[in-house]
Amino acid sequence: MLKKSLDDLDRNIVSALADDARISNRKIAGDLGITEGTVRSRIKRMEQEGQLHLTAVTNIDRLRSPTLAYIWIEVERSAQCDALAEQLAQVPEIGFVGKMLGRFDLLAITLVQDNAELASFLRREVTGLPGVRRTECSLGVDFVKHDYRMGRIVKVDDGDN
Template identity: 25%
Template sequence: MAKIDLDDIDRRIITALQADGRLSNIELADRVGLSPSPCLRRVKNLERTGYIDGYRAALRRERVGLGFTAFVGVKIDGHANKRAIAFEKAVVEMPEVVACHLVSGESDYFLEVVVPELADYQRFLVGKLLNLPIVREVRSNIAIQTLKAGAPLPLEHLKPVAPEIRAK
């Protein structure tokens, strides 16, 4: 497991930014109990050290015409070869694929695919995914209703480090 070296203020910063990435530095500093300059230094450090991956607007899929979501289990022929790497690269470049995970179990990869409607999914499946030569089997699960998506990461496991321990 990676070493997590966040103090209580860093944890409050990332929690606040997960809830609202548009907070101004002044608003953020006020929420976490710092003055603006040290707050900005901490945010920049969290970005530089890779705790903060980026900022983006969370769009409502149905409002932008992407009302169809499929979760797709993909089995491939072979893993440790150039074809598997080519598969991963091709899938990552497909704009319809909003998440891709290498998994254990019945599938080798689990994809989250968003498109306007079923006909578009069929075109994606037949025209793109099944055209990849390494794909052996595909199983689609269609989302009927989304109850929760894009939630902030749970951070309760990040315990504050006692100051005397950090100083050593």
């Protein structure tokens, strides 16, 4: 199936859903001046093509004492990076895994309640994996802004528009 790129209307629908995933198709249609059927079919297409996935997200501001832990990982050999990233992505407590450029090869992000939980988690789920040379953690201690919709894409004007 050929995937269609998102046009302005798709992005406006996604933006409305990002603000409130429970918003009705009728409300989105009214706000955008289109039919409810258009909204429904566009959402269905974007879901089928993997461009949109609607889900519930925990609001970390409501957790007892959340600590956002950034786990920086250096791999032994660069050839192990992909496999290690895939293994980390399978760990349910890890919410983000990315291959990085710079001092570390991978970044994994999780939420923990305290340092003891983080240390136990690292020993149990990360440091023993084949290919992990070393880890370093950074802890988020004060949330100035946390936008769970981090998927917004910054559009760069390349001069062709």
